[in-house]
Amino acid sequence: MTALHVPVLLDEVMAALSLMPGDLYVDATLGAGGYFRRAREFGLGHAYGFDRDPDAIALNADLAGLDDVTLIQRPFAEMADALAEMGVSAVDAIVADIGVSSMQIDDPARGFSFQGDGPIDMRMSQSGMSAGDFLNSATEAEIADVLYNLGDETGSRRIARAIVADRPLHRTSELARLIRSVLGPQPGGKDPSTRSFQALRIHVNDELGQLDAGLLAAERLLKPGGRLAVVSFHSAEDRRVKAFLRDRSGSAPASSRHQPLAAPARSPSFQRPAKAVRACVAEIARNPRSRSATLRAAVRTSAPAWSSAVSQAAAKKGHRA
Numbered sequence: 001m002t003a004l005h006v007p008v009l010l011d012e013v014m015a016a017l018s019l020m021p022g023d024l025y026v027d028a029t030l031g032a033g034g035y036f037r038r039a040r041e042f043g044l045g046h047a048y049g050f051d052r053d054p055d056a057i058a059l060n061a062d063l064a065g066l067d068d069v070t071l072i073q074r075p076f077a078e079m080a081d082a083l084a085e086m087g088v089s090a091v092d093a094i095v096a097d098i099g100v101s102s103m104q105i106d107d108p109a110r111g112f113s114f115q116g117d118g119p120i121d122m123r124m125s126q127s128g129m130s131a132g133d134f135l136n137s138a139t140e141a142e143i144a145d146v147l148y149n150l151g152d153e154t155g156s157r158r159i160a161r162a163i164v165a166d167r168p169l170h171r172t173s174e175l176a177r178l179i180r181s182v183l184g185p186q187p188g189g190k191d192p193s194t195r196s197f198q199a200l201r202i203h204v205n206d207e208l209g210q211l212d213a214g215l216l217a218a219e220r221l222l223k224p225g226g227r228l229a230v231v232s233f234h235s236a237e238d239r240r241v242k243a244f245l246r247d248r249s250g251s252a253p254a255s256s257r258h259q260p261l262a263a264p265a266r267s268p269s270f271q272r273p274a275k276a277v278r279a280c281v282a283e284i285a286r287n288p289r290s291r292s293a294t295l296r297a298a299v300r301t302s303a304p305a306w307s308s309a310v311s312q313a314a315a316k317k318g319h320r321a
Contacts, residue, residue, distance in 0.1 A: 009279060009293055016295065021043035023092035026049075026079060026095070030050060030057070033049070033056075056103075077210045079094075089221075092222075098241075099233045112201060120174075124205045140160045146199050146203045147200075149199075153196055202236075211241070219269055225299060230297070245273040248269045249270045270301060271299045271300075278293065
């Protein structure tokens with residue numbers, strides 16, 4: 001079996017991970033297995049693949065019986081605890097591809113996309129509250145806040161008002177049609193539903209909270225010299241990754257350009273991160289999804305992991321009071 005698609009920035013991610021024979025490797029977002037399968041070519045000691053979507057685990061079932069592979073159907077936010085239960089306390093490399101996968105978007109029955117008709121679902125784990133449940137039960141203000149805070153949708157209040165007036169809504173085609181009627185045509189031909197669908201997906205799956213917890217788990221798991229690579233596709237996600245690595249490396253900017261950098265209160269748990277990497281023109285031409293991808297990578301130091309707190313700046317920036 002081969003992966004359904006080649007993940008973005010594949011060569012760049014492998015270069016950042018610097019995998020060697022015998023390494024313990026964690027793919028925090030297994031998906032179709034693109035990174036995972038390439039990583040195994042380096043002669044790993046063991047490869048652990050996490051995904052909360054049961055379809056992703058099933059898609060990679062041909063790997064499950066191999067002695068050097070363990071697939072785990074749990075959110076990557078829980079990877080440190082899950083590995084501890086298996087007696088694994090430290091690994092050499094961790095990769096995470098944040099956000100929705102192509103296989104989820106392309107299946108109308110999963111309800112992630114406005115491009116096909118399906119239930120308003122959007123649940124990566126296929127359990128818990130769906131996007132439809134939220135839209136049909138939340139208050140107008142709650143819906144507006146989600147659309148604005150997580151989708152940068154300036155028409156959030158008008159959309160929320162229309163949703164409450166027209167609900168219950170059951171199909172993605174219904175929701176997309178309603179949003180288009182509220183917002184009208186958009187500059188550049190972008191579908192007016194794009195930002196709202198993105199916001200609902202992020203909310204239902206607690207994607208930003210999962211990312212924060214996943215970064216903390218990676219900090220706990222990585223050995224001294226261990227490598228972390230995170231690929232994100234949304235500005236709110238990238239801000240969190242950037243701020244986390246900046247803070248943990250002691251390279252946060254001073255509050256004033258006239259003041260020197262303050263000495264970190266704790267020893268840096270990561271070396272100063274490498275410069276962000278983005279897809280080249282050729283890759284974007286091959287795979288348009290890579291256009292918004294950003295890779296950030298860093299190397300773990302020997303310092304203890306910090307507390308469970310994530311960057312307050314990352315948590316606050318981009319949200320409306």
